Amino acid sequence: MVEISPDTPLAAKNIGVRLLQDAPHDFLGNRIPTAHPNPGAYQAADRSRTAAGYLSCPQISNLATMIYKRSTLALAVLSLLAEVDHQQEPGMHPYRMQRLMKDRGKGEVVNVGQRASLYRTIERLHRKALIEVRESSREHNRPERTLYALTDEGRAVWRGWMLDALAAPTREYPEFLAAMAFVPLLEPGEVAEQLEKRRANLATELARLDAQIAASGEWGRLFTLEMECMRATTAAELDWVASVIADLRSGRITWTKEWLAAMAAAHAR
Template sequence: MVTMLHRRSTLALAVLSLLAEAEYLHQGSMHPYRMQRLLRDRGKDEVVNVGQRGSLYRTIDRLHRTGLIEARESGRDGNRPEHTPYSLSDEGRRVWREWMLDALATPTREYPEFPAAIAFIPLLDPDEVLGRLLERRRKLTDEVARIQSLMAESAEWGRLFALEMEYLNATTEAELHWVRSVIDDLESGAISWTPEQLAALASRHPQ
């Protein structure tokens, strides 16, 4: 049963995971600047929305206020919060494990914008939709190439450390395959609509 008191986010999970790593490696604690650097240097910002430095600090502040992490001896240089080291609390250690296991086991609905837009494409002109999907196909093709390049660069670390990139590659390729199929049907006329057809359909199914 996942604790509802503590709000989970990918960035919060990443922070707790880095502190769990510091504990695992007997380093004890880690300061925010190092967290942000590690997330970017390891390419974890591909799957974690690190955003600006303020996003990380707000997440750390929330985790601290809710008792999941603890501030250790001050390592600040003047008034620089990025040098304050943090470590997991007992509750943080428990919640981190709970979040990890639940995230691995439980699919979630994330409600991205793309399927929401797809749900309302009959309100647009078919040629306009086709043009935008052709643009999306091009961008997805470029993204697959970029991801596969990153995977090749990290191949020396072994599959264990590239699993998240494998997942991104699989999901991006799946979306690309689907977008191509919709484009094919739009171009062939298998998917088509006109305002008159939509009005007739609406008249048969009044709300």
């Protein structure tokens, strides 16, 4: 257990208070359901621990995740501001954030194409006091330039998001898997034909990723880890799609309307 003492950073204390008061809300202020089977007991236990002046280590590492709903773009913004924090720079303006993410190839994993989305994310982070305006200036007729920096709470939230994102796989719902769940509604040959197209597209993507990783080789593996992960998942999907195509072509996977009707009738009994 970790004791909350007068020396505990204000940000950690604030997050502890928000855990009790605002846990059912995301960082946009919307109510979110709790996955805990007995939220009343959970919150009561938290209140007793907090009243005693203690929070468990898992609580401290997960506080930010429980209070604020993260997104890849919000995580990227906080990460860039954490970077300038480490470099002891005063802050960073939105245009530089977008440019750095594009120049570093982070557009592969973070959607930074729409500047409006970036500004909306920055506005929400600012509204939740995770970032603050450090400096605002205007030169001649150019647009106003605002430098943003992390608040103490923002640093704590960023760290919580990073640790949780690294440790806990998230449940995603890709469109491709949804389509695969309903392939019996199509003809086997039609499915095989479309998967052949997907196999070609995956092979093209794999070659593109290989070229990207090779071009970044001078920076070392540390700076291409996300690209390596993308390559590994793309290669695994390519192998799997090829195996499904082979089974469709050989007849090991097949179906007819009559067979599906018989299966439905058998399971309805």
